[in-house]
Amino acid sequence: MSAEALDRRLMAAAIRLAREHEGRTGSNPSVATLIVREIDGSPVIVGRGVTAIGGRPHAEPQALAEAGELARGATAYVTLEPCAHHGRTPPCAEALVSAGIARVVAAATDPDERVSGRGYAILRAAGIEVEEGVLAAEAERGLAGYLTRRMKNRAHVTLKLAVSANGKIGRRDGKQVAITGEISRRQVHALRALSDVILIGVGTAINDDPDLTCRLPGLEDRSPIRLVLDTHLRLPLTSRLAHTARDVPLWIATAAQQDDPRRAELAACGAEFIASDAHQDRLALPELLEDLAARGLSTVFVEGGAAVAQSFLAEGLVDRLVLLTGEATIDGDAVDAPITRQTIPSAFRLVSSATFGTDRMDEYERV
Structure with missing residues (x-):
């Protein structure tokens, strides 16, 4: 050699x-x-x-x-x-x-x-x-998270999307549909374990009522901080996120005033808050990522909501894309995926592909 x-x-x-x-x-x-x-x-x-x-x-x-x-x-x-x-x-x-x-x-x-x-x-x-x-x-x-925080003064963003064979990510009525299989879901949990923060919009929190934890055997203690974008504090106190806020950190980015009674109620559950500016009812994402970097957090794993995904993409804040494509189709009144394998923006290049069961995972990085 x-x-x-x-x-x-x-x-x-x-x-x-x-x-x-x-x-x-x-x-x-x-x-x-x-x-x-x-x-x-x-x-x-x-x-x-x-x-x-x-x-x-x-x-x-x-x-x-x-x-x-x-x-x-x-x-x-x-x-x-x-x-x-x-x-x-x-x-x-x-x-x-x-x-x-x-x-x-x-x-x-x-x-x-x-x-x-x-x-x-x-x-x-x-x-x-x-x-x-x-x-x-x-x-x-x-080292992407650390390098992005040092060079761009913000956290590095990975956007994960699960897309059906016909280019949908869910139903508009909020009913959950399994797009990918168990093997792929385990891969997602492994990606969560490598992240500092996992982020969703409050709409996803309400519709799906997720845990947003890493549930792979032996990696349960590697669940990241769970961050919900919630402009007006709509997260239900009965949600799984609120119920487990003292077990796994729950942060809420909001534009709600300090004296909003919902803040006190969610704080009593153990939630913490990041004060954020809002424009046309949408939180200022660049400033949020800068705030996270200032707290020493380097990586954000964006999982939930077509609107949230589109907002990060539109503002050029996505550094890495993880696209899971399943064999199932979603018919009827379904939500179009912001991105599919056929519509990857030219700003991204494919860096890896893998098959998990019947699902395909493609990973792209910003050029």
Whole structure:
């Protein structure tokens, strides 16, 4: 295997490791580090680390601690440029230098002005060989929330739509129709577990009365914050969302006044509120995403409502599309899907396709 092929293979392993804590590292990105050295003529992983739950410690010191003295003269594979700024702990770039790392292979560059390029500069100044940009695009997919928050000052948005074979997403009378099967629904729960926030409109909350939790065995504690767009506070106190607000966080974005009695009633259930501006009865989405970013939240998974989906699309706020197409058709007075596989806007490119049971999942990213 060539040196370039080996670097790509080990970086791919690091990127997979980084996914373990995706959505669980607070305002910090989930980053992975592998420490690799040659033993008896073969490369061996002697240390590994991934950003801890909550965001600390970072991946590099964990991997170095596991490697111990074997880190001296070894190669470090990092999915994001090592941090260069002093906080409560020394910068990760300096930790790599102190450990005697001889070479660093990095994927994505950190856009944080306290780090960008400076982490690499610290390494090179110490005589460490640095290879940048190895599988950068692949690493950036997992880091998309963090990168969007840093570069655009807003949360990254994934829009999920389940579309019937005839291009519908539901019935106008509110009766629920199964568009996709159980295997696809489990995939959606897995995507929820990777997100900071799951968002729906209040119409969907009223019609479907969803839980919006991750119900995969072993991942129940990875349910994201549930956020409802509710301009006038119409969410019923009898809803599942309100009933479980003390178990799984429920946030409500609203333009209702502070003295609206509904605020006190929902607050008593455990709901929290994000004050939002409204125009023509629609909440200001760009400002909402900025508010979420200011709270250290990086990823929003938009699940519910044709109107909500269309609003995010119309304002150019969708970064990733997950389109589930089922075999069933919805007849009668049905709601047209804002997007189908045949009408994907030119601003998006297909990045992956998969089949789950009889359903197809296509994933697109903004170009």
